[in-house]
Amino acid sequence: MFPYPSGILHMGHVRVYAISDALARARRMMGFDVVHPMGWDAFGLPAENAAIERGIHPNEWTVKNIAVMKGQMEKILADFDWDRELRTCSPEYYRWTQYLFLKLHEAGLAYQKEAVVNWDPVDETVLANEQVDSEGKSWRSGAVVEKRKLRQWFFKITEYAEDLLQDLDRLQHWPERVKQMQRNWIGKSKGAEFDFKVNSPGSSGDIQVFTSRPDTVFGVQFLAVSVEHPILQRVPVSHQQQLEEFKESLKKVNTSEIEPGPEGVPTGLMADHPFLPGTKIPVYAVNYVVSDYGTGAVMGVPGHDERDFAFAKTQGIDVKYVVTPEPTEGGKTAAEGGALTARGVLMGNNGEFSGLTSEAAAEAIVKKADGLGFGREKTSFRIRDWLLSRQRYWGAPIPMIHCKGCGPVPVPAEDLPVVLPMDVSFTGRGGSPLKQIDDWVKCSCPKCGGSAQRDTDTMDTFVDSSWYFFRFLDPHNTKIPFSHAKATSGMPVDVYIGGIEHAILHLLYSRFLSKFAWKTGLYGRGPEAEDKAGKEPGRGEPFKVLLTQGMVQGRTFKDPVTGAFLKPDEVDLSDPANPIQKSTGLAPNQSYEKMSKSKFNGVDPEDMIASHGADATRLHVLYKAPPSEELEWDEQSIVGMQRFLAKVWKVVGNATQTGAGGAGVFEPSMETMNKDERELWRTLNHTVKELTTSFQSTYAFNTSIAFLIKLTNQLSTVTPSSSTISQPASKKAKKVQAEVSPELYQHTTEALVKMLSPLAPAFGEECWETLQSRSPSTSSVTTPETTPSIFSEAWPSFHESALKEDKIVCGIQVNGKSRFNIEYDVSELPGDKTGQEAFLRDLVYKHEKAQKWLLDDGGKVKDVKKMIV
Numbered sequence: 001m002f003p004y005p006s007g008i009l010h011m012g013h014v015r016v017y018a019i020s021d022a023l024a025r026a027r028r029m030m031g032f033d034v035v036h037p038m039g040w041d042a043f044g045l046p047a048e049n050a051a052i053e054r055g056i057h058p059n060e061w062t063v064k065n066i067a068v069m070k071g072q073m074e075k076i077l078a079d080f081d082w083d084r085e086l087r088t089c090s091p092e093y094y095r096w097t098q099y100l101f102l103k104l105h106e107a108g109l110a111y112q113k114e115a116v117v118n119w120d121p122v123d124e125t126v127l128a129n130e131q132v133d134s135e136g137k138s139w140r141s142g143a144v145v146e147k148r149k150l151r152q153w154f155f156k157i158t159e160y161a162e163d164l165l166q167d168l169d170r171l172q173h174w175p176e177r178v179k180q181m182q183r184n185w186i187g188k189s190k191g192a193e194f195d196f197k198v199n200s201p202g203s204s205g206d207i208q209v210f211t212s213r214p215d216t217v218f219g220v221q222f223l224a225v226s227v228e229h230p231i232l233q234r235v236p237v238s239h240q241q242q243l244e245e246f247k248e249s250l251k252k253v254n255t256s257e258i259e260p261g262p263e264g265v266p267t268g269l270m271a272d273h274p275f276l277p278g279t280k281i282p283v284y285a286v287n288y289v290v291s292d293y294g295t296g297a298v299m300g301v302p303g304h305d306e307r308d309f310a311f312a313k314t315q316g317i318d319v320k321y322v323v324t325p326e327p328t329e330g331g332k333t334a335a336e337g338g339a340l341t342a343r344g345v346l347m348g349n350n351g352e353f354s355g356l357t358s359e360a361a362a363e364a365i366v367k368k369a370d371g372l373g374f375g376r377e378k379t380s381f382r383i384r385d386w387l388l389s390r391q392r393y394w395g396a397p398i399p400m401i402h403c404k405g406c407g408p409v410p411v412p413a414e415d416l417p418v419v420l421p422m423d424v425s426f427t428g429r430g431g432s433p434l435k436q437i438d439d440w441v442k443c444s445c446p447k448c449g450g451s452a453q454r455d456t457d458t459m460d461t462f463v464d465s466s467w468y469f470f471r472f473l474d475p476h477n478t479k480i481p482f483s484h485a486k487a488t489s490g491m492p493v494d495v496y497i498g499g500i501e502h503a504i505l506h507l508l509y510s511r512f513l514s515k516f517a518w519k520t521g522l523y524g525r526g527p528e529a530e531d532k533a534g535k536e537p538g539r540g541e542p543f544k545v546l547l548t549q550g551m552v553q554g555r556t557f558k559d560p561v562t563g564a565f566l567k568p569d570e571v572d573l574s575d576p577a578n579p580i581q582k583s584t585g586l587a588p589n590q591s592y593e594k595m596s597k598s599k600f601n602g603v604d605p606e607d608m609i610a611s612h613g614a615d616a617t618r619l620h621v622l623y624k625a626p627p628s629e630e631l632e633w634d635e636q637s638i639v640g641m642q643r644f645l646a647k648v649w650k651v652v653g654n655a656t657q658t659g660a661g662g663a664g665v666f667e668p669s670m671e672t673m674n675k676d677e678r679e680l681w682r683t684l685n686h687t688v689k690e691l692t693t694s695f696q697s698t699y700a701f702n703t704s705i706a707f708l709i710k711l712t713n714q715l716s717t718v719t720p721s722s723s724t725i726s727q728p729a730s731k732k733a734k735k736v737q738a739e740v741s742p743e744l745y746q747h748t749t750e751a752l753v754k755m756l757s758p759l760a761p762a763f764g765e766e767c768w769e770t771l772q773s774r775s776p777s778t779s780s781v782t783t784p785e786t787t788p789s790i791f792s793e794a795w796p797s798f799h800e801s802a803l804k805e806d807k808i809v810c811g812i813q814v815n816g817k818s819r820f821n822i823e824y825d826v827s828e829l830p831g832d833k834t835g836q837e838a839f840l841r842d843l844v845y846k847h848e849k850a851q852k853w854l855l856d857d858g859g860k861v862k863d864v865k866k867m868i869v
Ligand code: ANZ
Pocket: 189, 190, 210, 211, 212, 213, 216, 288, 289, 290, 291, 292, 293, 294, 295, 296, 297, 298, 299, 300, 301, 303, 304, 305, 341, 380
């Protein structure tokens, strides 16, 4: 995921880009054609706020920040394809964002309707949610923010709801958690629609309700509609004033975390219960029914729905129960009272449906209603269309022109981009700055040529970021957003790495746009060819593997008495394991929490790089936790990585003195190697296998580093036999070092350095250069300039045959309990299964401990019923 150019790289960035950089480098060494691009999600509110507060133009602010962050990315040694760099705020990019808007409009998937915005009545401007404080007041003027309706642009993502839901099943390499969040967001709900006749004096009509519980229809005691429901136009005069006051009270912006309880007013309208002829039920306008879900009206069943119950209480309604809940369903029981929300069996007051289970009753009730014409099966989705209009300056202008005669007219594609004017003033008052640039707003209608006005809204920045991965494949195209061929061969993104905070919106919007591009033929070869080629995940899904990296948390100290966060200089860390609060001498409370200024637990990557180097910092980030888990940043333990690198450096030094040749094919035979050589050779092959799998599919870099450490330790305990390395004088009682052939030592060291280099690239290069330049196999000493980069070397391969152990230790359980181990030479094991079983059985019985567990006192075998190998 590309970053927002906030101006500073934080540890979260270091983590995500350390992962992607290591991956990209390793995959290149493995021979893959890797695209590892970088760009900037450069439009958005902070740039505009900086302009309002500090008088810097958003563009200048953004460009500066990008330069700083790019420098920091280089410091963490991230090797991006800078020739593919893009920024969403440049006309070369947003021209194509606008183009895609036009495509969506052409397909009927971009449309306008009224929607509510936050309105600051003092500054007379629309506010983003982030600009409204917790008390519902404007960040700048302090005025109480109101709700206003404006005509705004939407993308019809609901049209794809079913596809977006179904195709989650194709995403085999996405975390289940993320898929579940998407499912919930899409929120498919199966139920029914019922029509209730409203026959109040002087007015009649229908109220349609959507319910997920048709089995509770006999328990309907009122209807509840949203305050926007059209039936409210029929409210009798006697009830109008109260209704108006109620609506007015809902206009205040409520930003508190606590949901208001159900409230509502009677409308004076009465409806007929379709299943209970002669029963009249009142209609209320309420706050808890939303206008844009289902039908915007609900059948009120206080006996079985929590909110209906709470609302009924406010109206003094005597609650009726119609279902006896099944205890296995969870939820309250009849004895506890309140709303009984679990499904169960219908009580005797349900006419012909009494005694049926909820499931059977729901089906029968809907069938009957369908037959009589007042009901039908219905599926609703919770997902809403995507509101993309922003009344802001720093975004891609919406490429539409409003003409009195022709209505909204698209800007012709050849006139794109609609360039964002640069000469503007930022006051934060009086609406978007774009509205005030007369000669930009005024234009002629592309259709009739008459005078017209540009749309002054800009697009939600989520639009920019939901297609940038296509542009990375063809960043310099000046004719179209991306070429069909390049996108078809390059997509889907093989590994997409980013934070879990994007689990819903960004990923859903990206899936939507990518599916749109696929369905309309902007890329892809169609479902059939795709399935045949086995192209996974297919159907326009943009991301094959999704790796959601966990948060980097900082060490936090709190005053044990007051609970206040302590600054770093208030804590004595001379004994890292036992920190002491300087002022009191007490041990502070410690925890790991999300890094933030207010908790004084932030860590600046630049400081880490300055004091420990980029290689150790990267290794530490990757070693401390698996990528998807939270990482507790602990600066003290970074020394572990520095020690590891020092050990590797020593091994590299030893290797240069072996006198053995450099790289090349090296395939020792197991038979001719001594025991120590076989062990080293085996560890090397295990390590290569582990790292290869890690870089190809498991991304378990923490385990990978542990393997590299183990290999290094093993190399440190052996000596190349014909070595000229002088042994330390004080050998004393130290075990004499095991000897291995110089060729093996050299080969293993080279492989170690190759595998380490994607994780610690600068160190890797240095080791490689040292190994090459001092290698006697090259006739003249190579100078650094002529040593090829380690990243042009091939990734080491491993030999399955070398993984086989000499000896196997095998645990023996008797009656489910581990009792002893047997050990045998692999070479002695017979090849066939029956032979193997007999061989092992024999070993078991021969074992001294077998006496105790398997043989009776007379040395005879007890009755062994079954042996499982
Ligand atoms: C009667 C009923 C009885 C309901 C009962 C629930 C339990 P899901 O599952 O999320 O789709 N509902 C319908 N439209 C609504 C709206 N616009 N605003 C607020 N609530 C609405 O939820 C469907 C249920 O949510 C519907 O089923 C309806 O209440 C309510 F024992 O109808 B039910």
